Amino acid sequence: MDATHAFEHLPHKTIERLSQYRRALLICLENKKTHIFSHEIAKIQHITSVQVRRDLMLIGYSGTLRQGYNIQELIDLIGEIIDSEELTKVAVMGLGDLGRALVNYFHDKRSKLDIVAIFDINPDKTGTLFNGVPCYSVEEIPTIIQEENISIGIITVPAVQAPVTAGRLVKAGIKGILNYTPTPIQVPNDVYLEELDMITTLEKIAFYVKLSDEKNALKQ
Amino acid sequence: MDATHAFEHLPHKTIERLSQYRRALLICLENKKTHIFSHEIAKIQHITSVQVRRDLMLIGYSGTLRQGYNIQELIDLIGEIIDSEELTKVAVMGLGDLGRALVNYFHDKRSKLDIVAIFDINPDKTGTLFNGVPCYSVEEIPTIIQEENISIGIITVPAVQAPVTAGRLVKAGIKGILNYTPTPIQVPNDVYLEELDMITTLEKIAFYVKLSDEKNALKQ
DNA sequence: TAAATACTGTTAAATAAATAACAGTACAAA
DNA sequence: TTTGTACTGTTATTTATTTAACAGTATTTA
Ligand SMILES: NC(=O)c1ccc[n+]([C@@H]2O[C@H](COP(=O)([O-])OP(=O)(O)OC[C@H]3O[C@@H](n4cnc5c(N)ncnc54)[C@H](O)[C@@H]3O)[C@@H](O)[C@H]2O)c1
Ligand SMILES: NC(=O)c1ccc[n+]([C@@H]2O[C@H](COP(=O)([O-])OP(=O)(O)OC[C@H]3O[C@@H](n4cnc5c(N)ncnc54)[C@H](O)[C@@H]3O)[C@@H](O)[C@H]2O)c1
Numbered sequence: 001m002d003a004t005h006a007f008e009h010l011p012h013k014t015i016e017r018l019s020q021y022r023r024a025l026l027i028c029l030e031n032k033k034t035h036i037f038s039h040e041i042a043k044i045q046h047i048t049s050v051q052v053r054r055d056l057m058l059i060g061y062s063g064t065l066r067q068g069y070n071i072q073e074l075i076d077l078i079g080e081i082i083d084s085e086e087l088t089k090v091a092v093m094g095l096g097d098l099g100r101a102l103v104n105y106f107h108d109k110r111s112k113l114d115i116v117a118i119f120d121i122n123p124d125k126t127g128t129l130f131n132g133v134p135c136y137s138v139e140e141i142p143t144i145i146q147e148e149n150i151s152i153g154i155i156t157v158p159a160v161q162a163p164v165t166a167g168r169l170v171k172a173g174i175k176g177i178l179n180y181t182p183t184p185i186q187v188p189n190d191v192y193l194e195e196l197d198m199i200t201t202l203e204k205i206a207f208y209v210k211l212s213d214e215k216n217a218l219k220q
Numbered sequence: 221m222d223a224t225h226a227f228e229h230l231p232h233k234t235i236e237r238l239s240q241y242r243r244a245l246l247i248c249l250e251n252k253k254t255h256i257f258s259h260e261i262a263k264i265q266h267i268t269s270v271q272v273r274r275d276l277m278l279i280g281y282s283g284t285l286r287q288g289y290n291i292q293e294l295i296d297l298i299g300e301i302i303d304s305e306e307l308t309k310v311a312v313m314g315l316g317d318l319g320r321a322l323v324n325y326f327h328d329k330r331s332k333l334d335i336v337a338i339f340d341i342n343p344d345k346t347g348t349l350f351n352g353v354p355c356y357s358v359e360e361i362p363t364i365i366q367e368e369n370i371s372i373g374i375i376t377v378p379a380v381q382a383p384v385t386a387g388r389l390v391k392a393g394i395k396g397i398l399n400y401t402p403t404p405i406q407v408p409n410d411v412y413l414e415e416l417d418m419i420t421t422l423e424k425i426a427f428y429v430k431l432s433d434e435k436n437a438l439k440q
Numbered sequence: 441t442a443a444a445t446a447c448t449g450t451t452a453a454a455t456a457a458a459t460a461a462c463a464g465t466a467c468a469a470a
Numbered sequence: 471t472t473t474g475t476a477c478t479g480t481t482a483t484t485t486a487t488t489t490a491a492c493a494g495t496a497t498t499t500a
Contacts, residue, residue, distance in 0.1 A: 008431060012424075015424055015427055016420055016424055019420040019423040019424065020420055023402055023417070023419065023420070024404060027403070043406075044404045045404065046404075046413065046415075081424070082228045082426070082427045083423075084387065084426065084430045085346065085416070090422065096321070097317055097320045097321035097324060098321040098325075100317045101316070101317035101318040102418060104317060105418065111419070112286055112426075113419070113423065113426060127273075143438040151426075151429055152422065152425055152429065154422075168409040175429040175433070176426065176428070176429040177425075178418075178422060180423060184244060184264045184265065184266075186263075190432065192425055192428045192429055194421055194424070194425055195266075196416075196421060197240070197243065198322060198398075199239065199243065199329065199331070200239040200243070201398060201414055201416060202310065202333055202374075202398060203235075203302055203303075204235055204414070205332060205372055205396040205398060205412055205414055206233075206302070206303070206304065206332075206371075206372060207235055207301075207302045207397065208396070209308070209371055209395040210308075211228060212395070212412070
């Protein structure tokens, strides 16, 4: 009945890549391309063509020999798998530099995800619209989250405020949280949590840069 | 001689976690804790204590039975492994909302990574200081990158400008790039590239939220 | 001083993910 | 026609990562 059920056991990494494939495919579509080969997708994503074909096999999509994959069809299929039928509503907690960047970024994206609310404690910000999205006070969290049926919260408040903000979201019945602050938070098991810190990413890059530097130094 | 050599084959995931452990440990240190158990670190990072102990085994660090790990020692050791001896210099490309958020975020972090330059095309921004960091014009990319010995570039320009910006960085001899725009870029093999898009992260969260919703619906 | 407890550290096993190998096929060129 | 080429799709293998199992031990409790 529901397509999702069959895709329950897709590898986590495949889910991520499907989202990335779609993003790339949408750009190709804008450039009036109608078909694409696995090795073209692979090049864009910095992976191998085998991996692309394997992912597409897992979702049961077949291309045409010598023509490749139909871009529009593939976009639609990926949508059926990873998107919800209804809009998934998202709230941004904290309208600072990062919050603004995220709301702006979303603004021109046509997507099944929609930022429909911002929450802040600063009275200069609450009650205003930013990019068409209303900014509410934190007192309104429970009512707005429930009335609007918001399922995902993005935390971009000052780091020390992250745990209390997460607590409010959980209490309001949020289903998923993306925490951008460097302060790790605790949530119940049934809330899907992702924490993403730039420092970790940069430190990883720095480590591998250092490693390759040292290898080059040895060669000489 | 150099400690790094022995740590060349650490799993990528371990490298990421070491950075995260350190971040958490620094907070603990501020709270006047001196020792910590593997299960405490695990809880903070949402992983198992076995994984923590295994990671620490891989880097050859031993704790004390019944006392746990010495936080300061562990922080220092992680630093020896993942940090470079000298400061790793970083440039931010594009001083928009996201660029500002990143520079601000770094500002109060004591770290071996340092944002020392910003590049922008907007003449209102070039020639100024933001948070103490000079903003240069894009023409100055080659000279500044080389003179300052900048090894990592963070791309936060408008998406369409990402490929040309990456090209300039590569030409200037950059070693690693973190691309925050949704436009995938191509770089030579010897440049370490990481691309990070919020939409992918959010779509993944949305997928697993949907999955768990459907499971709950079935149960009833 | 013996047993229970609460940890660490290591090896072994299981799981997840990526890669390789290769069979199949439409099309083009000879 | 036949052969070569350039692809897809699938299964098998390898590699990477996580988890489990458990041996070892300092400390407390009885
Ligand atoms: N993960 C990353 O890569 C990354 C990058 C940059 C910044 N950050 C982090 O993101 C967070 C936000 O950064 P920023 O530069 O936008 O900060 P900012 O200070 O510009 O903005 C914070 C906003 O949150 C609001 N706020 C404060 N307390 C609040 C509360 N309890 N509830 C709701 N709103 C509240 C403030 O009024 C302000 O508008 C910081 O924790 C920062 O460390 C993370
Ligand atoms: N990965 C994510 O999670 C995420 C989140 C938000 C935004 N983004 C992306 O990050 C990018 C920046 O977002 P923003 O909100 O800061 O945009 P912005 O428009 O506020 O800022 C862009 C800045 O880049 C400068 N610029 C333009 N062309 C340039 C060039 N060729 N060289 C140097 N500087 C140049 C502009 O003058 C401006 O200051 C966008 O591509 C956006 O899509 C990514």
